[in-house]
Amino acid sequence: KSEDSGTTSAAGAPSAGAQVVQSADPSAATCTLEQYGGTKVDLKTAKVGFSQSEKEANPFRIAETQSIKDEAAKLGITNLTTTNANSQFNKQISDVEQMIDSGVQLLVIAPLNSDGWDSVFAKASAKKVPIITIDRKINATPCKDYLTFIGSDFAEQGKRAADEMAKAMGNKGKVAILLGSPGNNVTTLRTSGFKDQIAKIAPDIQVVFEQTGNFSREEGQKVTEQLLQSNPDINGIYGENDEMALGAITALKSAGKKAGDVKVVSIDGTKGAVQAIVDGWATAVIESNPRFGPLAFETATKFFGGEPVGQDIIIQDRQYGTDNAKTDISAAY
Amino acid sequence: MSTETVAARPVVDAARLKAWLPKYGVYAAIVLLVVYNIFFTPYFATWSNLRIQLIQVAPIVIVALGMALVIGTEGIDLSVGSVMALAAAFIPLYLGYGVVAAILVALLAGVAVGLINGVLVAKVGLQPIVATLALFVGGRGLAVVISEGKLVDIRNPDFLYLGSGDLLGIPVLVWIAALMVLIVGFVMRRTVFGRRLLAVGGNRPAAELAGLPVKRVLITVYVVCAVLASIAGLLSVARIQSSDASSVGLLIELSAITAVVVGGTPLTGGKVRVLGTVAGALLMQLVIATMIKHNLQPSTTEMVQAVIILIAVYVARERKTR
């Protein structure tokens, strides 16, 4: 499968940065209204609930929530309720339960965690409320516990980061990983994807340092400062999100390194990180596209219209490198 | 004075150690850790490493100083992290009017939060932990609202100088922290305010009856603590070179309280150890640095921190004779 094969555009011509579904494998499992056992509703008048997991305080979450709200407005959905769990998992569970109680007919959830949704499924299945989970997958049965998942493949993102890193480092040297928050499955998958791929394609690259930066710029900077003291000969830094990588770049600058001395690869695709490529400090950024609104509602419309929808809708993530950073920066969020 | 009742002291070494440890235990622990690192951590004994450790500990020291004062009045301030966030939120908004204006606004935000805390504690009579809990919850929310959830890159070189510049070969950040330590130390030692603060913490009804302006002292203490926190907040912004209200100063209240208590200031008030607080912050910084440099996992780091806190506080605890 090539970079640009089988792109089924989401809604007509993709606007800058719109999500694109990866591949429409005809044999992939699908789900229909009949299979799921729900009732047909008109989205325009339906009660729709969106549960956000983390505060809208970083570019990814802001873009994600905004995209859902914008698309709902565009489609004329007036009855949209949004909640935010402020990173409290139990709060997200009761937020969703409360929305089910209040009679929502479609749920879009950005889950904080992949496990722990038993009570929600019990409640939702009793009322046959279709659930679309976005950006993080829930470990349960699609088309039964929930309708479908739309999002990126985090392990794949890690893998692609490894490819870029290997390329930039010339397949040898020492690399450090700035881990995301511990216990988060984004962290887990982006780590395993990266490490497995490095081991496979560039066994001469050693992962010498793995410390958490909790997805925050400040901690990314602090950890990198320590790293540069204890491993002054480091060649590459893999940031599991852009924020930590930007923190790392600040640390590199104040340690007197020059742009390009240490290769920096990260995941997310925020404007700041893409700009860092332009400036020469970062090597590559793998995108994780947060604009779920159009795709989510398109899927819902198809579902309520009786059409089959995929059980696992993996979107195609862009990638920024020295070649395209300048031109594509407008697509970054 | 009853000099004759003073027992002829049999100079037992164990007893001397017992008296010595609570006072100087933290310093001893720092020395031990440094010695360990010199032998077992590569590149530890370098100037640039010392520099990084001092830079990283500076904001915590500044916040911990304010916390120590609040704890000296038998209070506690959970809102310091939110104050840092508020300061961070205001910086980019006012940097257009110049560095001084931005700093002033950030400090004013601190004054405002401190006044609210102080009034809630001194006038309304709330218990400090609850009074400051409200702003702990709401303050950061407000900061993120003000910054519209956006992380803003800071490019003003004058402002960034505060976070990454050097003066006489020593980071400006470290100079500022040292200055704060000196000021707070001086205030506690030599000023009317310092002594009143200790009296209020030692026995508030007595201080009231003795005619001390107890409420004013309390409000001032919370304002000072919040202003110190906002200084730490703006320095953090200058250091990270960006303002992110949602993450700056997260959980710093616990680090600050730990530094204060590990440094030998009792939570029961009436006593403030300024240098001990600095040492407490430094000790915790060294522990974390050691863990990171040896690439240990978060679980190990956390458990080791727990044990070190317990040992440090055990050694430094107030010995009651009964």
Added chain:
Amino acid sequence: MTMTNVSGPETPAIVAEDVRKAERTDRVVGTIQRQGALAVLVVVVLIALATFPNFRSFDNAATILVAAAPPMLIALGMTFVIITGGIDLSVGSLYVLGGVLAAWASQYGILAAFLLPLAVCGAIGLVNGLLIAYTRMAPFIVTLAALLGARGLMRAISAEGSNTYLVQDDTFRKLGNGSFLNIGYQVWLVAGLVVIGMVVLARTRFGASVYSVGGSEDAASLMGVPVRRTKVWVYVLSGLLAGLAGAINAAKLGSGVTVLGTGMELDAIAAVVIGGTLLTGGAGTIAGTIAGVLLLGVIQNLINQVGNLNSNWQQVISGAFLALVVVAQTYLVRLRRVT
């Protein structure tokens, strides 16, 4: 100032009558103050019922109760601790740890799923208690260390938190999601424990010891109260209840989630204080704590009812509401003092 008492001092009989009246007012106001959280809760619920149609459903009430079950257990333990004049910051970590342990142990049956978290969290509570009682270290700092230590332990047994154990035992899972009379089993369980807690606190010697230790530790010890033993027990109790809260939550979620939010301990403290328990110890009731926990739960629910509120505004409002409730509480206490 002017003299208002033109008729001069009252006769002794009137004075005595006056004093009796004052004492009666004192008691009435005292009761209101002790039930202040309940009063605020009632007012808030009434306003909510009138304003939000969705708030009115039985399901919504049941959801609030189920969501409040684990915090209630934690606040119950915290009430005992705070009445002795202590504080327990470790409960949030113990809660997460308890959930992970319960989910892991559920492969050996429902009994194991309860016993393991109780044993481990109880043991950590025991260590807290022993350190606090026998070394005179401040509860705040000991339990702060335990917060770190327990979280480290949780991460150590879950591959740095990346390993989520799924609940294996169906009976255990059922306990989390089944209901009796349409109210979740956990709510009944917690209600039972809360009633036991009330009886223990109000009607047993242990309860009297708890109050006396918080009221005046020196006096209690001179009066022969086993001060240290009492302290050890309240921290064990708090640890056990936090572990149990973690276990029933794991049963509900169907897995040992490792990323449960931090700050649970502060919520519990806030609930207890809103419930009228003094952080300085010596006074407080479980009835107040119940009202405090429910109040926080209802506020959360209401903020969601408003809908579409930016998450950051939600926090601002929560903070403001918290301040308002506590100020109202304190004002009631003040009212009492002036009379």
Added chain:
Amino acid sequence: MALLEVVDVSKIFPGVRALDSVSFTLQPGEVHALVGENGAGKSTLIKVLTGVYQPDGGELRYQDSPAQFGTPMDAQRAGISTIYQEVNLVPLMSVAQNLFLGREPRNKLGLIDRGRMEREAREVLAGYGVTTDVRRQLGTLALGAQQMVALARAVMIDAKVVIMDEPTSSLEPREVQTLFGVIRDLHVRGIGIIYVSHRLDELYEICDAVTILRDGRLVHTGKLAGLERIKLVSLMLGRDMAEVRREGATAFSGAATGHDEDPPVLRVRGLNSRHKLHDISFDVRPGEVVGLGGLLGAGRSETVKAIGGAYHLDSGQIEVDGKELKKPTPVRAVQAGVAVQPEDRKAEGIVPGLSVRENIALAILPRVSRGGFVSDAKIDAIVDMYMKRLRIKASSPDQAVGDLSGGNQQKVLLARLLATDPKVLLLDEPTRGIDVGAKAEVQSLIDGLAAEGLGVVLVSSDAEELVEGSDRVVVLRDGVVVGTLTGAEVTTEDLMSTIATEAPREH
């Protein structure tokens, strides 16, 4: 056969040898007085006997066998029951709960039987003259009533030894008689009693034997009957008998120092506070000592506190030196020249964690500083002067006040007040819990201060002290001024009769 015995017991605190090889024997049925100056080691000895402290040397024998009490609980179980110097009950708990704490009556289910507990508490307390709602918080009771609850509690236990550390210091005369009744009863039942008091009359009234401590050492032990009063005092003070003989019962000169024609330095008019104070008015002239008489709960403390700005007033007028003190607060009161010595020095007086120096200088910080910076030299000069003048016993000015004996704490407190150069001094029980030596010092100090032109208000439950010390006595009852004794009327008899018989004036 001795009931309780200590042999060569020592106890060392940092810098102080509080007990130095002290031996002491208590016989069954004996009322044994334990006396000595402040800081002599009485409380420490008691705490060693009851397991609060572990001795650093020596042996403890109970009922003829070696004993060791690890905690007060152990001692209590063994039958040694104690009333400590500072009332040691739990103020936030109810009276009944305090009385029964640890041995509450229980029902069949093992739960506390509240009804029975309250009923029994009412009955027991009635025997001690305390009639109050036993569900009330103990802390809302007057100190005297609290002391009676502590006494009732101590005696209720099946005790073989009852130890009382200054039980009468906060009791009124009627309550003291009730206490003595209880002691006599215990004596008859063969229970041994250790009785600590600074009031010599009491000792001679009820004690059989006496042990005298001085600076942690035993100086005398034996029968009390044969021991002359003067001899006892001289042993306590370690001074010559003749020297002691020259001084009277109190150190007050008795000479009136006030002048009627002088304008009052303190003018109090119509103080009212709901349920507590009713139209209280009186004047204090410079150089005059005005006593406030009355029983416990009469409102004396409230009056004093109200003038000091620390008690809520509904109406009333206070003038200091001709200037009205508007909306009194402690800050304004101190500025106006009013100094209040509170009744409860532990809770409202000293700051225990701070040094003697800091405590004395506390209220005058602005005066010994410039631009907010304190001058240690100025403080040292003042502290030094007052430590000498009041003969404060401390290992150094840097010693924490919490580690001093009660009497010395009181002196530190007085030093703080005097350092503010007050115009009016309000003293609430200034000699409570102070030994004879220190008491005399404080009393002559009060005299001296009055002579220097200060107006003094003196509250004391010691009728003799009040009468000898005051030029005039204002008698309160239930928050109402029921009479004023002047000139020749200032006698104990007149005071008692005013308190007892005269009905409140009616307008």
